[in-house]
Amino acid sequence: MVRKRNLTKEKIIQSAFLLADEIGLNQVTFQKIAVKLDIKYPSLYNHFTNMDDLKIKMTQYLLNQLNSKLMQRLIGKSGEDAVREFAYGYREFAFENKTAYGLFMNIPSIEDEEVNRLLKEFGSILHQILGFYTKDETPLIHKGRALRSLLHGHVSLCFNGYFQNPVSLEDSFQFMLDDFIFSISRI
Known part of the structure; x- marks a missing residue:
């Protein structure tokens, strides 16, 4: 489990890219990223406003x-x-x-x-x-x-x-x- 103190924007971005390679970019959601990182998806909002914000950061x-x-x-x-x-x-x-x-x-x-x-x-x-x-x-x-x-x-x-x-x-x-x-x- 990725602990909050170890969760960084870069780790989230890298996980989102890996997930996009697996399922396609348009299928990536905060919920799916959270599953990949083994965290609760609301914690992603501490780093990104929404998926559009994440895509811009990516x-x-x-x-x-x-x-x-x-x-x-x-x-x-x-x-x-x-x-x-x-x-x-x-x-x-x-x-x-x-x-x-x-x-x-x-x-x-x-x-x-x-x-x-x-x-x-x-x-x-x-x-x-x-x-x-x-x-x-x-x-x-x-x-x-x-x-x-x-x-x-x-x-x-x-x-x-x-x-x-x-x-x-x-x-x-x-x-x-x-x-x-x-x-x-x-x-």
Whole structure:
């Protein structure tokens, strides 16, 4: 039994992610989390206002993890190496957190100041690596949006089973990155 003094927001968030992997994100409730933690569900209200609050905190947690992972992977990298490292790090993170990935793609950044801040941090990481190619803000924003869209589209289509052709998915990902790097190197 998890005792109240050992119950933290992080433990609850991690349990909610594990539960979401087992039963699906939309099936997670305070009652089910409480069963998983072997506690009474009203004690969860000491940490979170409701399920919406928990989902926002889960999104914050996930974005923190993603930003940290990307920053670690990008140490000492620039140019093409940085773009590839960012792309592979993003994809790897999404696949390691498949259920949770759907969560932060469905929480609008405007709903929470901290989510918005973390998304700006993510954008800043992206702009730093793309800044190797241009200092002009407008193309930098366009190319940042393009790369994010490419990566999210690839991950989402993979998750939903849309790539059934026997052509190597890894080759397709590499081809996509090659095209992106070629296009950004021309601005």
